[in-house]
Amino acid sequence: MRIHSLPTQLVNQIAAGEVVERPASVVKELVENCFDAGATQIQIDIEQGGARLIRIRDNGCGIINEDLGLALSRHATSKISSLKDLEQVASMGFRGEALPSISSVARLTLISRTENAECAWKVGADGTEKDFDPQPDPHPQGTTIEVRDLFYNTPARRKFLKSEKTEFSHIENLIKKMALSHFDIGFVLTHNQREIVNLKPASSPAEQEKRIAKICGSAFIENAVRIDFASSGLHLTGWVGLPTFSRSQPDMQFFYVNARLIKDRLVSHAVKQAYQDVLYHGRHPVFVLYLALDPKLVDVNAHPAKLEVRFREGRLVHDFLFSALHRSLAEQRPEPAQAEVLEVEAFAPPQAEAQTAVRSRTHDPRPPQQSNLPLSVEEEIKAYASLYPQTEPAIVEPAPVQSAHRQQIPPLGFAVAHIHSIYILSETPNGVILVDAHAAHERVTYERLKKQYHQGDVPTQPLLLPLKIQVSTAEADLAEQEQGFFASLGFEINRSGPETLVLRATPAILGKADMDSLVRDILADILTNGMSRRVEEKSNEILATMACHGSVRARRKLTIDEMNALLREMEQTERIGQCNHGRPTWVALSHADLDKFFMRGQ
Structure with a gap:
């Protein structure tokens, strides 16, 4: 066949295949034109999921009578005029394809009025870009576009439309997304004469x-x-x-x-x-x-x-x-309560007083101090103990207050109990806080490890007795090849046989973690993911594994001092709201939440 030019309507229908996928595509193009017209209110009326009717009205600047035909013609626009304009597009639309493409697959009517015009003008289009005959109309300032019987002349494409409910859900979701981008514009969306969305302009x-x-x-x-x-x-x-x-x-x-x-x-x-x-x-x-x-x-x-x-x-x-x-x-960390102060006794914090009262009633000796926390937390415990020294009472009744000072309550409050040896219960001025001790300490350890690693200074702790670890040949080969990487993490590992490693030093922050399992897990991670990935990504994964092994174990009973030390660490740690695996580390219950549980004030 000879080469020939395609009819204008067919050209626009081909273009519509790229632009008009479903009714929601039409809505998107027309609402974007409303944005460009400076509208502050947009009304979208839909019938039968958009297959029967899409009507969009705005109160924008409008189109003058002489330009109505051009607005319905291919590649005609007021938004760009040169290649330079195309390289810095600031409007939503700019190609001038939407209206002629839509009119080639639907019955389109355009009504528009500018600010100083005596009346509005109305014109219909069928994609041929011919026979435009504008007629006067009483429409107020702005523009209304009606699109009826979408794909009426392309039945094959109409068959691809989903149910009315599905097509409208696409339109509703689209309008909500577009409403998020223009808070200064009001949106009203109706479906089959029923109002679905009504959003007023939002300035503040x-x-x-x-x-x-x-x-x-x-x-x-x-x-x-x-x-x-x-x-x-x-x-x-x-x-x-x-x-x-x-x-x-x-x-x-x-x-x-x-x-x-x-x-x-x-x-x-x-x-x-x-x-x-x-x-x-x-x-x-x-x-x-x-x-x-x-x-x-x-x-x-x-x-x-x-x-x-x-x-x-x-x-x-x-x-x-x-x-x-x-x-x-x-930067998301617990914030201190405003203008809240706590009377703190010179001899003991409030928790110690509660413990004294319990001991006086039960005559049980004070529980022994727990140890074996990682070094960083032990340091915090000492700091906390120096602020609030606890003394064993010599008499049954609580010792009288010798002196007191006022101190602002920390953001996470003071520990009250260790529930099921898993959760820390802390009292705050606004209610209570529950902390997953393992998850929280895992994040604390991880952030400290990351800081030390990126500064090139992970403190090591020599083992009194070197630890022999049996591994596979592949794991032993890897440990030998990546000895420098392990050293940067704080491990001193040597190979002593085809399937034997000797661990001589470990990161000090991990305390008495199960090093045998930890080294195996690190080797498994590297073998699975390889060392070819970016070092920073790989190191963070390894450090997260180390932090998990070095954190407080669930079911390990913590003392009041240990719990308070962990709370203070949490207040200084970035990303403390989640552990390394994304699970929450703490939740807060306000006085109002607690009152609801017991229907107080109702």
Whole structure:
């Protein structure tokens, strides 16, 4: 066959194949036009999941009568005029393909009125870009676009549409995502004449959080960290969920670049790296984030539906996002209660007084002091004991207060009991706190190990008697090859036979951990994942394994001093809200929570 030009309507239908996948695709293109028109209120009316009707009305600047035909023509736009404009696009739409593409597969009507016009003008289109005949209309300022009978002339594509409920759910989710990017705009969404979404403009931070709570749920805001981070011409704002508030699927991840919702592998990798130390395996973080940067630094013309972008300085953006999220998560620590002070006796803290009262009633001797905690915690115990020395009472009644001083209660309060030899119960001015002792100490140990490792100074402790460890030949080969790596971790390991290793020194912070099992676990990790990966990633995994082995074991009874020492360590440790595996380390119950349990005040 001879080469020939395609009919205009067919060209637009081909273009529609890339832009108009389903009713939600139409809604996206038209609502983005509302954004570009400067609208402050957008009404979206849907019937039969969008297959029968999509009507979108805004109160934006409108289109003058003479430009209505052009607006419905291919590659006609007011948003760019040169290649230079294309390289720094600041609007949502810019190709001029949406309206003609949509009109080629549906019955489209456009009504618009500008601010000073005597009336609005109405025009219909069928994708042929011909026979435009504008008619006057009483429409107020702004624009309304009606799209009826989607895919009526392409029945093969109409068959691919899902059920009415499914198609509308895509539209509803889309509107909610778009509403998160423009807090200054009100949105109303109806389906079959029933109002589904009604969001008023949100200008203040409190109103914005209310909108997010409506869309993402109140639990998201209650478990989110506010971010505002700027550097190198990049500005990141928004909310990220605490690692303990995660999802089984990545279905609550909203990332906007210059107010445009996008999905990008570079962004996903940066977020994943920021959460790698604190997220439970198989879980996904939640976030609503906004990245603002010079439009010249991002190419928004990389995807037909504009869902993906291309950063001109990808490494810079990646490192910036990682740093911002990593710091924000690391800075989440318990905060001290405001204007709360505690009367502290000179001879004993409140816990010691309680113990004295119990001993006076039961006549039991004081329980012996526990030991064998890792060195770092033992040091904290000594520091705590020097502040609150405990003396054995010589009489049954509690000793009178000799003197007292006022001290602000620490953020995590003071330990009261060790429940089931697992959980620390601590009293605070606002209620109580429960701490998983092993999980919390694991994070404390891990963060200290990381700091020592990256400073090149992991203190070692020689073993009084070298420990022989039986391993496989492959593991012995690996230990011999990676002797320097083990030394950087604080281990002195030598090979003494085909399947025998001799351990002569260990990291001092690990105390009396089971070194035989620990060395085996480290060798297994390296054999499984290899040493070819980035050293930093590998070292963090190894350090996490070491921290787990060196932390307080569950079922090991702790004394009051040991528990308080761990609480003080927690208050100074980054990312303390989660252990190395992403599990929560502590929870708080306020007075109000406790009152609800017992229906007090009801």
